Amino acid sequence: MAGATGPGGGGDRAARRLLDEIGAGELDYVGISAQEAARQALLRWPLVEAVARALARASGAALAPQTADERARTRLTVAPGGGGAAGRDDAADADGPEVEDETEAPGPRSSWETRR
Amino acid sequence: MRTIGIVSMKGGVGRTTVAANLGAELARTGRAEVLLVDLDPRNQLGLHLGMSPEEVAGVSQAILDEPSRSRALHRGSDPLRWAPFGQPRERERLEVEERLVRQPELLRACLAGWSAPGEAISVLDSAAGPSGSLTALVELSDLLLVVLQADASSFATIPFLEEQLHPRRTRSDEGLSAHLLLNGVDEASRIGRDVRIALEQLQGRWAPLPFVIHHDEAVREAAALQRPVVEQAPGSQAAADFRTLAAWALEQLMGRRVADLGASPLTQAVVAAPGT
Numbered sequence: 001m002a003g004a005t006g007p008g009g010g011g012d013r014a015a016r017r018l019l020d021e022i023g024a025g026e027l028d029y030v031g032i033s034a035q036e037a038a039r040q041a042l043l044r045w046p047l048v049e050a051v052a053r054a055l056a057r058a059s060g061a062a063l064a065p066q067t068a069d070e071r072a073r074t075r076l077t078v079a080p081g082g083g084g085a086a087g088r089d090d091a092a093d094a095d096g097p098e099v100e101d102e103t104e105a106p107g108p109r110s111s112w113e114t115r116r
Numbered sequence: 117m118r119t120i121g122i123v124s125m126k127g128g129v130g131r132t133t134v135a136a137n138l139g140a141e142l143a144r145t146g147r148a149e150v151l152l153v154d155l156d157p158r159n160q161l162g163l164h165l166g167m168s169p170e171e172v173a174g175v176s177q178a179i180l181d182e183p184s185r186s187r188a189l190h191r192g193s194d195p196l197r198w199a200p201f202g203q204p205r206e207r208e209r210l211e212v213e214e215r216l217v218r219q220p221e222l223l224r225a226c227l228a229g230w231s232a233p234g235e236a237i238s239v240l241d242s243a244a245g246p247s248g249s250l251t252a253l254v255e256l257s258d259l260l261l262v263v264l265q266a267d268a269s270s271f272a273t274i275p276f277l278e279e280q281l282h283p284r285r286t287r288s289d290e291g292l293s294a295h296l297l298l299n300g301v302d303e304a305s306r307i308g309r310d311v312r313i314a315l316e317q318l319q320g321r322w323a324p325l326p327f328v329i330h331h332d333e334a335v336r337e338a339a340a341l342q343r344p345v346v347e348q349a350p351g352s353q354a355a356a357d358f359r360t361l362a363a364w365a366l367e368q369l370m371g372r373r374v375a376d377l378g379a380s381p382l383t384q385a386v387v388a389a390p391g392t
Contacts, residue, residue: 034313034316034317037313038313038314038316038317040310041309041310041311041313041314042310042314044306044310045268045307045310045311047268047269047271047272048268048271048310048311048314051268051271051272051274051275052314052317054275055274055275055318058275
């Protein structure tokens with residue numbers, strides 16, 4: 001069920017409503033990691049995601065790598081352990097290459113552009 | 117005396133309800149004398165405790181006139197006393213704001229006028245967002261609770277917390293102990309669940325408390341009856357939540373051990389998932 005119930009979409013609204021009514025909404029998150037649950041949570045709500053990105057940027061935390069589809073949507077997510085000063089070093093060390101934020105201030109994008 | 121400050125960066129999140137019920141529950145435990153102080157010009161705190169809507173006297177008057185005599189403005193009786201903000205004229209209200217910004221110690225003088233016989237806790241309810249009362253609370257509080265709801269607009273206030281809270285602190289003897297408290301949580305709300313997950317990823321200073329105050333109709337009913345929900349509906353979910361909050365606050369302030377605060381069901385579900 002995880003990932004199949006974005007806002008306003010999907011054919012399982014009746015099932016979703018039933019789960020909510022019986023208080024089993026947490027089933028959305030069963031079987032996936034905390035990191036994946038957080039990633040999906042951010043992707044569902046643009047405002048929540050934008051704030052999480054701002055917090056990550058302010059704390060210097062690494063941002064998670066994106067899939068091609070996510071990159072197309074210019075959506076970034078907070079890396080596991082990121083978002084707070086306490087987890088900054090761990091996140092930077094453990095989560096692989098940092099993905100550039102495409103909304104940063106304009107400037108030369110590559111050495112090729114610099115040469116031009 | 118130890119001081120708990122209740123603040124929020126936006127209105128309508130139930131900050132005053134939390135203050136009233138936390139204060140009432142702390143008093144009910146019998147472990148401390150409690151003084152609730154309303155610093156919000158909307159003057160709503162006393163309405164949770166039986167105050168007449170026509171009450172005009174309050175702590176604003178003491179801040180303007182004679183802080184050391186503020187005890188005369190207290191209502192209730194031990195172990196739970198409370199002081200309304202009052203209903204000053206607009207010019208006086210602005211003067212109160214200015215004085216609290218320039219001289220937060222005026223509020224300390226107001227509290228000093230209250231001499232409780234045993235261990236004492238003051239619970240201070242601020243106005244929403246930046247204000248003179250926020251400045252005074254950050255300066256005086258031993259424990260600061262930032263109340264928010266599990267929605268996107270509350271989440272959007274978090275980047276401003278650092279800016280709004282810490283520069284106001286001039287006390288250098290100890291750090292500010294600030295915690296996020298989610299209020300009015302509906303377990304069936306999808307956006308609520310997702311915001312809680314997003315918050316739980318904030319593993320630094322602004323990680324939320326591991327328990328929440330659930331949405332409960334008993335809270336609104338108790339408020340309409342001008343009684344704390346912990347007294348009006350002690351068997352309700354919200355009353356249980358406020359007992360947990362009070363036990364946690366006592367532990368924070370007085371080092372008392374709480375056997376089991378418990379994690380939220382949502383946290384348990386995520387933590388229990390394979391691959392975590």
